[in-house]
Amino acid sequence: MIEVRGLWKSFGNVEVLQDINTTFKKGKVNQVIGKSGSGKSVLAKCIVGLTPLTRGEVLYNGESFQAMDKERRKALRQEIGMLFQSSALFDSLTVLENVMFPLRMFATMSVPQMRERADFCLHRVNIMGQDKKYPAELSGGMQKRVGIARAIAMQPQYLFVDEPNSGLDPQTSIVIDNLIREITEEFNTTTLVITHDMNSLMGIADEVYFIHNKHLWWQGTRAELVKSDNRELEEFIFAGSLMRQVRKALRGE
């Protein structure tokens, strides 16, 4: 579980996030949505500690990240897996080496055991027979899957996913979404997904967090989202005609 208390973030004089208070639940897919530039990715980076907060604190299972010393933060980060928008695979390493990388740096296991674990993770994301390929030789969807395999290599308690479907075709997006859903349930992770993909939202979200006008404007479950009459949320979610028809169908109108 991750709690965010009174989080404020500004870059110079520009305020990006104001007074964010919420909890991201364990074993659930928590999806943060909002317009481009609304501060979703900044929120994720603040939570994982890549960007310092202007004010507030983030608690991992009740322990304040801001109060942790360097060693404790380092230890906590080994419990965090993150899939980046660009996949962020290391270009100079092969697929197998990328997945084995966190194990090589931190795990106390033999090389054959690391290999076994990496094979398991790659198998889990349906990447087989690509061990020796470099990231540049893979498609965007495959890179994302290798990114997920690397993120789960250390059996994380917390999984962060930034725009998992950007640059992917709808079919591959569904594969990635389902993978995130399955991994969350299988490993009981606290999963936080940053997205503005409505298909992904309707497909896998357990909890939805809408960032608007620098604030956490709305939060609730997917079922509550469909029934919500929050004007800004409606304008964002049901902007497209297809989504409006989906809402009508779901509401039985």
Next chain:
Amino acid sequence: MGLLFHIGQYFMLLGEVFSKPERRSVYWRRTVEEMELLGVKSLGIVALLSLFMGAVIAIQTKTNIDSPLIPFYVVGFTVRQSTILEFSPTIISLILAGKVGSTIAAEIGSMRVREQIDALDIMGVNSAGYLILPKIIATALINPFLIMISMFLSIFGGWMAGVVTGIISSENYIAGVQWDFDPYIVTYALIKTGVFAVIIATVSAYHGYYTRGGTREVGISSTKAVVYSDVVILIANYLLTQLLLL
């Protein structure tokens, strides 16, 4: 203020770089890879430049001070002194700042804009140490060898040019190279080389590590890495010369 900010940030980065490595074996493997990438792959350009520079110094010396009053050993002596004191340690280091420095800044800068450094940080890896420390150790270890090879090839280039063009005999050239030789100048040159190697690796890595934006900014960082490395090398060269030779 801007300069002070960068100096402060540079030393803070060095603090991160020299903190305890997560896995020494991984760092060592990376150091060996960097020695090949940054050192061995620079051998060609270093060899080519050194041979021709030695040849040019020999011809220039002979043609500009051709007088019966000038002793026979002056060509070999001048090539040796200018090579060991300045050409090999300083000029080759400036060339390496261009080749190696831009490689370092571009590599680290690309990793920054493509979120790969963020990925390292998220995993709990000390990204500055993992990326920069092997480069510092690699350049500090391999550059002195490059410079020694450069010294030899430059003096050899002078001999070849002198003998081939017939402006000086082999015996006179070798006598000049051996004349009044003080081994300390080699020590001085290698100390300078070591310091310049660290400057090249750290200044370039600094510019790469703090790249913000996209591919255009990676290019700008590469250029800055070379320019600032050169400036710092020139300042350090002056200070070291004063400290070690006076």
